[in-house]
Amino acid sequence: MATYKEIFGRKIQSLASDPPAAASLGQIWYNTTSQTFKTTEPVYAWAAGGVMTNSRNDGTGSAGILTAGFYTGAGTSPGANNLTEEYDGTSWSGGGSQNTTATQRIGFGTLTAGVTAAGYEPGASAAVEEYNGTSWTSVTSMPETSWDRSGCGTETSGLVWAGAPFGLTTTWEYGGTSWTAGGTAPAVRNTTGNGATQDAGFMVGGETPSASNQAATYNGTAWSTVTNYPISRAGVMSNGPNTDTIAAGGYPPPASTNSNKWDGSAWTAASALTTGRYDGGRFGTGTAAVIAGGSPSGTFTEEFTGTDTVRTITTS
Amino acid sequence: MALIYNHFMYGTATNTGKGFFTNEDRGNFFLRGYPGDVWVVGNNEKGALWLAQKNGVEKTKAEAQALVTTEVEAAQAAWDALSDEEAKHNGRPEQITLP
Numbered sequence: 065m066a067t068y069k070e071i072f073g074r075k076i077q078s079l080a081s082d083p084p085a086a087a088s089l090g091q092i093w094y095n096t097t098s099q100t101f102k103t104t105e106p107v108y109a110w111a112a113g114g115v116m117t118n119s120r121n122d123g124t125g126s127a128g129i130l131t132a133g134f135y136t137g138a139g140t141s142p143g144a145n146n147l148t149e150e151y152d153g154t155s156w157s158g159g160g161s162q163n164t165t166a167t168q169r170i171g172f173g174t175l176t177a178g179v180t181a182a183g184y185e186p187g188a189s190a191a192v193e194e195y196n197g198t199s200w201t202s203v204t205s206m207p208e209t210s211w212d213r214s215g216c217g218t219e220t221s222g223l224v225w226a227g228a229p230f231g232l233t234t235t236w237e238y239g240g241t242s243w244t245a246g247g248t249a250p251a252v253r254n255t256t257g258n259g260a261t262q263d264a265g266f267m268v269g270g271e272t273p274s275a276s277n278q279a280a281t282y283n284g285t286a287w288s289t290v291t292n293y294p295i296s297r298a299g300v301m302s303n304g305p306n307t308d309t310i311a312a313g314g315y316p317p318p319a320s321t322n323s324n325k326w327d328g329s330a331w332t333a334a335s336a337l338t339t340g341r342y343d344g345g346r347f348g349t350g351t352a353a354v355i356a357g358g359s360p361s362g363t364f365t366e367e368f369t370g371t372d373t374v375r376t377i378t379t380s
Numbered sequence: 381m382a383l384i385y386n387h388f389m390y391g392t393a394t395n396t397g398k399g400f401f402t403n404e405d406r407g408n409f410f411l412r413g414y415p416g417d418v419w420v421v422g423n424n425e426k427g428a429l430w431l432a433q434k435n436g437v438e439k440t441k442a443e444a445q446a447l448v449t450t451e452v453e454a455a456q457a458a459w460d461a462l463s464d465e466e467a468k469h470n471g472r473p474e475q476i477t478l479p
Contacts, residue, residue, distance in 0.1 A: 112399060115397040317474040318477075338413050
């Protein structure tokens with residue numbers, strides 16, 4: 065059997081003290097003081113982000129990345145609004161107001177090429193709007209009225225599926241100017257969905273009307289179920305592509321702090337949210353995600369990020 | 381007489397946004413936030429230091445629970461005042477029991 069030195073050309077370093085975490089990511093060394101093998105790896109957790117100006121619940125009109133995202137519409141407990149707030153990775157600031165005032169809209173895209181669709185005004189809506197980072201423009205409506213839908217993708221390769229009223233199983237693909245029908249979606253409502261493009265959608269949980277643990281992915285043609293989410297929850301907020309998803313929160317009450325990571329084939333428990341919530345805004349990736357607001361009515365933001373951390377290697 | 385170890389501290393503190401609790405804090409102590417700016421903090425040195433550094437006001441569990449209950453009851457009253465149309469799209473806030 066080859067030795068470590070034969071493979072890598074040198075022995076593991078022996079150090080009296082640990083090197084800085086920022087300079088030792090992925091390295092292994094022997095700490096002669098503690099007499100332990102050590103390594104540095106990113107440790108992910110939910111940490112505090114900026115506090116929104118407006119309390120928002122019952123809405124997921126959000127999209128973007130951790131350093132450039134938006135959250136628009138949703139309820140202000142009670143009632144809907146058309147206000148947008150933009151996030152820069154540190155704080156929230158006011159953006160353009162939507163033309164539609166509604167809760168339970170779905171958002172996808174980016175801060176400067178964002179889309180919101182459907183919603184409840186009251187009354188089911190088919191309205192669609194695009195955001196350029198400054199103002200909203202009403203564009204081609206969805207083919208059906210609905211709310212509490214899931215969505216993902218970009219302004220020119222978007223996907224909206226499932227939702228309310230209960231039993232809605234349609235999937236709609238958005239190409240930037242028009243909507244075309246896709247495969248039949250699972251009959252759930254009230255889960256954000258996530259995914260990079262319209263041929264890589266992903267969804268977790270939702271109402272059936274009881275809370276579900278179903279997870280499913282879309283390949284551009286059809287939905288197929290994957291390994292169930294570890295717990296049954298609706299109102300789950302999920303981020304990232306369908307091969308690297310971080311999902312968190314949900315209900316039934318009390319609002320959940322539960323969070324789990326999906327790597328494309330299996331779920332593992334992740335750091336819990338600090339504040340339990342559901343039906344909030346979400347955007348980002350599987351390793352740099354944002355969850356904001358949600359029910360119970362809130363203004364708090366939490367960011368899922370990793371910090372390089374020195375850890376002791378143990379064997380069992 | 382046996383000593384009873386309290387696993388959690390209770391306090392109020394205003395979330396000031398980014399940096400209020402960090403990734404590192406999450407690894408150092410248990411932390412949960414509740415309505416009324418109530419925080420449940422792991423009862424260790426780093427947890428206590430965090431609450432102090434955030435200008436937190438320590439509460440007994442009963443005091444903290446009362447603050448949360450008051451907030452939830454206010455939210456329930458607001459929900460009860462909604463029209464049926466509005467209410468059916470928002471679940472009634474439920475009481476929260478602190479750990």
